[in-house]
Amino acid sequence: AASLQTHPGPYSGNLTPTPHEDVTHYNNFYEFGMGKADPAARSQDFHPLPLTLEITGLVRKPVRLDVEQLLRSAAMEERIYRMRCVEAWSMVIPWDGIPLASLLKDADPDPRATHVAFESVLRPSEMPGQSDGLSGIQWPYVEGLRLDEAMNPLTLLALGVYGETLPNQNGAPIRLVVPWKYGFKGIKSIQRIRLLDHEPPTTWNRLASDEYGFYANVNPQIDHPRWSQATERVIGAHSLFGATRQPTLMFNGYGEQVADLYRDMDLRKNF
Amino acid sequence: MPSDFVSALRAVKRHWRVILYPIGMIPAAWLVWQGQHGALGADPVNVFERSLGLWAFRFLLACLVLAPLKRFAGINLLRYRRLTGLLAFFYASLHVLAYIGLDHGFDWGVLWTDITRRPFIILGMSALVLLVPLALTSNAFSMRLMKRRWKVLHRLIYLAAVLAGIHFFLSFKTLNAVSAPYLAGLALLLLCRVLPEKRR
DSSP: OOBOOOEEOSSOTTOOOOOHHHHHHSOOOGGGOSSTTHHHHHOTTOOOOSOEEEEEESBSSOEEEEHHHHTTOTTOEEEEEEEEOTTSEEEEEEEEEEEHHHHHHHHOBOTTOOEEEEEEOOOTTTOGGGGOOSSOOOSSOEEEEEHHHHHSTTOEEEEEETTEEOOGGGTSSOEEEOTTBOGGGSOOSEEEEEEESSOOOOHHHHHOTTTSOSSOBOOTTSOBTTBOOSEEEETTOOOTTTOOEEEOOGGGGTHHHHGGGGTTSOTTTOO | OHHHHHHHHHHHHHTHHHHHHHHHTHHHHHHHHHHHTTOSOSSHHHHHHHHHHHHHHHHHHHHHHHHHHHHHHOOOOGGGHHHHHHHHHHHHHHHHHIIIIIITTTOHHHHHHHHHHOHHHHHHHHHHHHHHHHHHTOSHHHHHHHTHHHHHHHTHHHHHHHHHHHHHHHTSSSOOTTHHHHHHHHHHHHHHHHSOOOOO
């Protein structure tokens, strides 16, 4: 990983990052396998660059971005965010990236656009997990946000972590970070972004809609069918008898920034 | 000197089945050692808990494979059914203990909701509960006392295996290369059980 020119951004709060080793070796990235160690172990054949990121659909100025150029962007900033996985564990990750809103504004969204759809790279020859027929996952991985969620200043397109370009296992070269939502919303190795006038399908919702909703907002009051979401295992202790659990925060602690987005919604239905 | 060796060998042979119990517990000891020394990775509680569950399932399958092994391959290892069954119970108990104590820190509120509302947990817990009477009656005294009813009671292991199998399947987000072979193995063993016995 090469080092990045970055500067401290807002919203980082007073958080202590999870050790680099854990952030880069404990990953869910099913394109490279289903074990937590698989992404680091099985992603060496993936070539993240060159990559052209498209922003198309209901926009007035479709954008094609050379990600290599984006890596040198002066807009790059560090955001230290909580990361809460739907599996009830959490980390704190120092991302480096560009607010998604600034790129979407460049594309000039059409007033009819209500949602944003994201699509990952589809490259079975470099991503062994994409040839695994057992999981039933339809590739490429797809995710989506409402346009107002995408425009929220917290929403980040990350190009780096810990001040360096993203390792393959963390979603190189560019990935989404939506810190008030469960980790699976943070689609990795993004190739296409499309603006739509309807809610797009999302990978995990398609697979198990009772377990993974479109919104997937972190919410300690709404349990996963198989486990409680009230608390989370804190990654980083490494000792079996010294590991800790902590209470999960509503919207993962970002309620001040995002609660208004869901003011009139029944979060139990729209989980 | 050689006679000492021979007598030691004889002793091992005589107590072989008893020696196998501590050997079967080595994976548990190894997991605890790794856990204490930070060798279970970033989420040690989860790995510990899942590994114990997997070992319970392995011994359960090992217990179930002994009957078809005799029937279809003529290899008689039926004398290891108690050993494998008890080790399955041992690992299942540790698995649940890890879930209650290490994972949830004896948070009875959360545990109560888990045990009463979540099919995933209910299935696993039921499998363990079914193994309790089998473990308690796994001695010669109970066999003599219960006679034919002992056999009927111990068929519960098939039900426990089915419940544990579904619980195991549900412990992953999707079917995968880890769970699929075990589930295929279980399906095969159940199929062996229901195949009609040929009359000689």
